[in-house]
Amino acid sequence: MDNVQKSAVRLRPEILASPVYRQGKPASAEAFKLSSNENPFPPLPGVAAAVTAELGFNRYPDATAGALRVALGQRLGVRAEEIIVGSGSVALLLQFITAAAGPGDDVVYSWRSFEAYPTLVTVAGARSVPVPNRADGGHDLPALAAAITPATRVVIVCSPNNPTGVTVTRAEFEAFMAEVPADLLVLLDEAYAEFVVDPEAVNGRDLVGRYPNLVILRTFSKAYGLAGLRVGWATGPEAILDAARATAIPLSVTGVAQAAAIASLELEEELFERVSELVSRREELLSGLGERGWNIPVSGSNFIWLATGEYTDAAAQILWDAGLVARPFSGDGVRISIGERESLTPILDAADAILNLLPALHPAKAR
Ligand SMILES: Cc1ncc(COP(=O)(O)O)c(C=O)c1O
Structure with a gap:
């Protein structure tokens, strides 16, 4: 839990009080690992070939990831200078937060959301201002706008929201941007954008170039299946990106990661067939859970959220015993990634057992 250990040297107290990142429980070989929103498909042969062709690693890589930025810029219709690449979008989040916020500054975000946000803000030396999610697990954007004060330097909007899966609509986002001061950095974290099917959902690609204070972050970790290689990217006004470049750990x-990302863009059609398959598994799961009496928010991501509240640890144990390694957030709920097709039936069976624990939370079952 807290990183409070006896240290011979003086360390920052807020860092000592921060939880150390811990990966979920290791899954046994037979279990389905559904705890990190990874892509269950193995790398495409074309991507694997690009990786093995990139064996000159006695040399440093291209520090600016120039070829990848050109490829991304062409897709988005922006200049390569308006793209930044980082070692995962989590690294980019830290770069942007650090560039804009420090001691005495606030960072506003919806909560519960991506578990890294509080730590990243603390590392920057700034203060987190979490704003409770709506009852359906979505962002309360008017409340986020109302939480902005002169001390606020960054607002993070996560759509689809991790871990609830709920998307922000385009109309909600536009109304929010109209409220936000133009000198306040807004980070739209769209790590799961490729899994969205709702036409009303916000899509950062449609917003490129529209706001002087908006940065859109994406990743190759989820839909593109490159989680282990660590590549994320962001687009926004060049001056903001330059500030984030200044906070990066060089190189x-x-x-290998750059080559894999470029190959993945070239193989997007094949990769997106896999994304469609994952979306159809998600829909199958959501409708099966609905039939069983679960009242789950519509998910636009590659995971679903069971709001199990105080029964969360027990729910995670039921899943674990069924060979399903999910991600519990104690006292709140369990996130289950969409993985192998064979995991769907065990999830539905476990969900039946979990529902029996919590009739009060799910009136449909109580009747
Ligand atoms: C909402 C959100 N943003 C960003 C990330 C970071 O992804 P990566 O650093 O692998 O690009 C994640 C990963 O789980 C996430 O859920």
Whole structure:
């Protein structure tokens, strides 16, 4: 839990009080690992070939990831200078937060959301201002706007929201941007954008170039299946990106990662067939859970959220015993990634057992 250990040297107290990142429980070989929103499909042969062709790792990589930025810029219709690449979008989040907020500054975000946000803000030396999610697990954007004060330097909007899966609508986002001062950095974290099917949902690609204070973050970790190689990217006004470039740890995006990302863009059609398959598994799961009496928010991501409240640890144990390694957030709920097709039936069976624990939370079952 807290990183409070006896240290011979003086360390920052807020860092000592921060939880150390811990990966979920290791899954046994037979269990389904559904705890990190990874892509269950193995790398495409074309991507694997690009990785093995990139064996000159006695040399440093291209520090600016120039070829990848050109490829992304062409897709988005922006200049390569308006793209930044980082070692995962989590690294980029830290770069942007650090560039804009420090001691005495606030960072506003919806909560519960991506578990890294509080730590990233603390590392920057700034203060987190979490704003409770709506009852359906979505962002309360008017409340986020109302939480902005002169001390606020960054607002993070996560759509689809991790871990609830709920998307922000385009109309909600536009109304929010109209409220936000133009000198306040807004980070739209769209790590799961490729899994969204709702036409009303916000899509950062449609917003490129529209706001002087908006940065859109994406990743190759989820839909593109490159979680282990660590590549994320962001687009926004060049001056903001330059500030984030100044906070980067140099050379952290490896040449192998850059080659895999470029190959993945070239193989997007094949990769997106896999994304469609994952979306159809998600829909199958959501409708099966609905039939069983679960009242789950519509998910636009590659995971679903069971709001199990105080029964969360027991729910995670039921899943674990069924060979399903999910991600529990104690006292709140369990997130289950969409993985192998064979995991769907065990999830539905476990969900039946979990529902029996919590009739009060799910009136449909109580009747
Ligand atoms: C909402 C959100 N943003 C960003 C990330 C970071 O992804 P990566 O650093 O692998 O690009 C994640 C990963 O789980 C996430 O859920």
